[in-house]
Amino acid sequence: MWELWCLLWSYRKKVRGKGVTTEQAHMPKTYGPFKERDPNAGEYLIIGFSPSSVPLRQRWRNNSLSADFLADYVTSFFPAEDDDSSYHRAEVKDAVSYIANELLENAMKFSADTSKFPVDISLYLHPDEVRFYVTNSTTVATTAALKEKIDDLLSGDIETMYFNQLEENAVAERDSPAGAGIGFLTILYNYNTHVAWRFHDVTDPSAQTVTVTVMISLDTTAPIKP
C-alpha cells in the first residue's frame, strides 16, 4: 500500500512537473534588454508584409522602400533650423533607414518559407530614442543557430567581433559574396544602439515555426558612434 502511495505521489509530481514545463514552454523568452512597445510613446508606425506567392527576390526592393519611408517619416520630428540640426536630422534619417533595411532583410531571409505568418516592422518615437520592432516567424531548426548568435552578440566584444567577421568574410568572399553575420554587428558597432530578442514558442506546431521579435533602440541624441 505504501509502495502504491509512493508511486502515486511520484506520478502526481511528474504530471505537475510536466504541467509547469508546458506552461513555461509557452512563455515568451527574452534575451537582452527588451523594452516593451509603448503605444503612449506618441508617434508610431507599423508596416506589415503578408505572406505572398511572389518570390522573395522580387519583393526584396520593398525592404529598402519601407526603410526609406520610415526614415523620411522620422525626419518630420527633427526640424532642421541650422547647420547642426540639419546634420543631426541627416544622421537620424540615415541611421533609421540603414537599421530598418537591415532588420527587414534579415527577417525576410530567415522567415520560414512555408510560413503563414506575416513579417512586420514597427517604429516608436520616444523623446531620446527610436525603437524598432521586427517580427517574423522562423523554423525551429533556424532558431537554434540564431540563439547561439544572440548569445555571442550579447556577451562578446562587438568591436572585436565586427573586425573578425569582416576578415573571415574577406576569405569566404573570394569565391562568392557572403556578407554573412555582419548585419547586426554593423548596427551595434557603428550606431548607438541596444538589441534584444523575444521568442514566442511554437506558434504553428504543424509547421514547427517560432515567432521572433527583435528590438533595437537607437539613441537619437547621438545616433552614430563617434
Add this chain to the structure above:
Amino acid sequence: MQDIALKGENYTITYDEASSTITFAGTCRLWPEDYTTVNASLTELAAQAPERVILDLCRLEYLNSSGISMLTSFVINLRNQQDSKLLVIGNRAYPWQNYALRNFQRLLPAMELKIE
C-alpha cells in the same frame, strides 16, 4: 579586370580601367547573390595588385551590410597585396560613410581618404 557596368533600379556600379576608378552610386541594397559579378571583378582586380585604385563613393547614398562586407573584403585583399595604393572618396552628406570609410582605413591604414 575589364570595364564593368552594372545598373539597377536605383544604383550604378562602374569600373573605368583607364583611370582605375570604381564608382558606386545611388542606393545599393542588392540581394546578396546579386553582388556575385561585382564581387568577382573586385577580387580579380585586387589579385592583380594594381599600383593605384580609386574607389569613388561620392554619390552612394546607401549601401547594405552585404555591400559593406564586399567592399571591406576588397580593401582587405588590397592590404594583403601590399603593393596597391587606394584612394577612397566619400561624401559627408551621407553620414554612414563617416564610420564605414574610417573602418576601411583602420583595416588599411595606408589608405587615402577624402570625404568631400
